[in-house]
Amino acid sequence: MIKVENLTQIYKSGKGIFDLNFTIKESEVFGYLGPNGSGKTTTIRNLLGFSNATRGRATINGKDCRSEAASLQNYIGYLPGEIAFFDNMSGMQFLKFMGDMRKTKDNSIRDSLIERLDLDTEGKIKKMSKGMKQKLGIITAFMHDPAVYILDEPTSGLDPFMQNIFIKMIEEEKSRGKTIMMSSHIFEEVQRTCDRAGIIKEGRIVAVEEIKALNAMKKESYIITLKDSKDISKLSNHSFDVKTLSENRVEITIGDSYKEFFQVLSSCSVINLDVNQQTLEDIFMKYYGKDGISHE
Numbered sequence: 519m520i521k522v523e524n525l526t527q528i529y530k531s532g533k534g535i536f537d538l539n540f541t542i543k544e545s546e547v548f549g550y551l552g553p554n555g556s557g558k559t560t561t562i563r564n565l566l567g568f569s570n571a572t573r574g575r576a577t578i579n580g581k582d583c584r585s586e587a588a589s590l591q592n593y594i595g596y597l598p599g600e601i602a603f604f605d606n607m608s609g610m611q612f613l614k615f616m617g618d619m620r621k622t623k624d625n626s627i628r629d630s631l632i633e634r635l636d637l638d639t640e641g642k643i644k645k646m647s648k649g650m651k652q653k654l655g656i657i658t659a660f661m662h663d664p665a666v667y668i669l670d671e672p673t674s675g676l677d678p679f680m681q682n683i684f685i686k687m688i689e690e691e692k693s694r695g696k697t698i699m700m701s702s703h704i705f706e707e708v709q710r711t712c713d714r715a716g717i718i719k720e721g722r723i724v725a726v727e728e729i730k731a732l733n734a735m736k737k738e739s740y741i742i743t744l745k746d747s748k749d750i751s752k753l754s755n756h757s758f759d760v761k762t763l764s765e766n767r768v769e770i771t772i773g774d775s776y777k778e779f780f781q782v783l784s785s786c787s788v789i790n791l792d793v794n795q796q797t798l799e800d801i802f803m804k805y806y807g808k809d810g811i812s813h814e
């Protein structure tokens with residue numbers, strides 16, 4: 519549905535995006551992760567046809583994002599990272615203006631979203647908080663029932679309750695066959711909603727992975743505090759990965775060797791045992807390292 523081929527945009531500073539290649543299938547939710555300044559917004563602006571790429575191209579449903587941007591407009595629900603609205607309009611005036619531009623006849627989705635996100639649309643936009651503006655942006659992106667969503671940091675400014683509502687909205691749209699690309703800094707959000715994630719660092723894609731595969735890579739480790747530091751050698755004599763944290767504390771990763779682990783453990787004097795579940799972020803960092811090279 520979304521195809522990015524050798525997409526490159528180099529700013530005068532030399533920064534930008536370089537030879538990006540990835541595809542997003544129909545009805546897939548794709549997370550686009552990367553640190554500040556890594557090129558997420560530059561990529562998204564190219565998908566919306568706002569920028570002239572230095573080379574390469576992007577297409578949505580077979581249409582060129584730059585030359586056929588106008589005909590893609592109603593097909594896409596776009597939430598920008600920084601929302602610039604018409605400050606003097608009220609929320610409802612802005613939503614009506616957007617509806618007129620798109621020639622939307624049925625306002626039922628708009629009205630149910632206002633209710634669901636609990637947004638007061640009567641006040642002027644310039645007096646709205648960051649979270650309220652973000653809600654207004656989400657309603658604008660969703661209200662015309664687009665086939666493709668491109669969302670730049672969608673939960674930024676939302677409180678945890680609203681973040682959960684937003685995640686439910688994404689799940690519902692996915693089940694209706696919509697294609698969704700969302701950029702994020704937040705691994706947990708991507709883990710909860712996305713089928714795959716692409717990681718961009720310094721303008722280059724360093725990884726595209728299935729979230730399921732990454733979840734399967736998650737390992738549990740155990741932090742063990744021992745009464746007698748001599749017991750460390752007992753634990754080290756096995757196939758476990760043992761990291762000494764202090765004189766009498768170790769972190770052990772055991773894979774699936776539970777039986778062996780508990781047998782050895784029963785011969786040690788254990789004062790305390792904590793379970794440490796790796797997060798998706800830990801996996802990415804371990805798997806790709808700071809330099810973006812796979813260390814697997």
Ligand SMILES: Nc1ncnc2c1ncn2[C@@H]1O[C@H](COP(=O)(O)OP(=O)(O)OP(=O)(O)O)[C@@H](O)[C@H]1O
Pocket residue numbers: 529530531533534552553554555556557558559560561599
């Ligand atoms: N209009 C521009 N002119 C020159 N350089 C730019 C422009 N827009 C972005 N850049 C630079 O290109 C790089 C990528 O920026 P981009 O905004 O795409 O990153 P990002 O991943 O969206 O960051 P953030 O998470 O902070 O929003 C940065 O080094 C940024 O300074």
